[in-house]
Amino acid sequence: MTLETFVEKKAETKKEVSREDELTLILQRGQADFDNYRKRTQGDMSTQLARGKASVLKEMLAFADALDAAVQNSSPEHAKGIDSLRVQFQKILIQEGVKPLHVVGSAFDPFTCECLQQGNDPSKEDDIVLEEFQKGYLFHGDVLRPAKVKVNKIQENESEEKNNKPTN
Numbered sequence: 471m472t473l474e475t476f477v478e479k480k481a482e483t484k485k486e487v488s489r490e491d492e493l494t495l496i497l498q499r500g501q502a503d504f505d506n507y508r509k510r511t512q513g514d515m516s517t518q519l520a521r522g523k524a525s526v527l528k529e530m531l532a533f534a535d536a537l538d539a540a541v542q543n544s545s546p547e548h549a550k551g552i553d554s555l556r557v558q559f560q561k562i563l564i565q566e567g568v569k570p571l572h573v574v575g576s577a578f579d580p581f582t583c584e585c586l587q588q589g590n591d592p593s594k595e596d597d598i599v600l601e602e603f604q605k606g607y608l609f610h611g612d613v614l615r616p617a618k619v620k621v622n623k624i625q626e627n628e629s630e631e632k633n634n635k636p637t638n
Contacts, residue, residue: 520610523566523609524609524612524614527563527566527568527609527614528614528615530563531568531607531614531615533559534556534559534560534563534605535604535605537552537555537556537559538556538605540552540556541553541556563607567609567610568607568608568609568614569607569608570605570606570607570608571583571605571606571607571608571617573599573602573606573617573619574599574600574601574602574619575598575599576598576599577597577598577599578597578598578599578619578621581613581616582606582608582613582616582617583599583606583616583617583618583619583621584616584617584618584619585619585620585621586603586618586619586620587601587603587619587620587621588620588621588622588623589601589620589621589622589623590622590623590624590625591622591624592624594622595622595624596622596623596624597621597622597623598621598622599617599619599620599621599622600619600620600621600622601619601620602617602618602619602620603618603619603620604617604618605617606618
């Protein structure tokens with residue numbers, strides 16, 4: 471074997487190795503692209519599933535409200551049976567990730583509450599929820615339905631305002 475043949479074979483081997491490396495990189499990129507696609511579609515599917523589940527659960531809250539009203543407005547002997555159904559239904563909602571909001575007596579939060587009315591109770595602080603008209607719920611930490619509430623707004627008496635004005 472001459473030096474020229476050796477150099478030619480070495481160059482051919484380098485070309486083959488570089489072509490092999492190039493094809494390997496192309497294959498690896500294709501596999502990575504496919505893995506990213508698979509992960510993205512799985513994420514999209516789980517997001518769509520959660521949205522659909524939230525939509526159905528939101529519709530079921532009307533039934534929970536009806537059970538609450540039935541317990542309050544029925545005779546004592548019927549209320550006990552209806553209350554057991556209500557408790558069982560609440561357990562199902564909790565198992566599905568729905569949790570009721572407890573807002574009465576706490577500070578008004580515009581992200582979890584919808585203010586329908588304002589009240590004036592001087593014994594309570596300003597912006598405290600006084601009454602809940604409709605219960606609010608969370609679904610896996612996100613607001614499924616905001617609570618509809620009455621919020622305390624302390625109003626000063628007109629006489630106090632006049633006394634506090636500076637005189638010229």
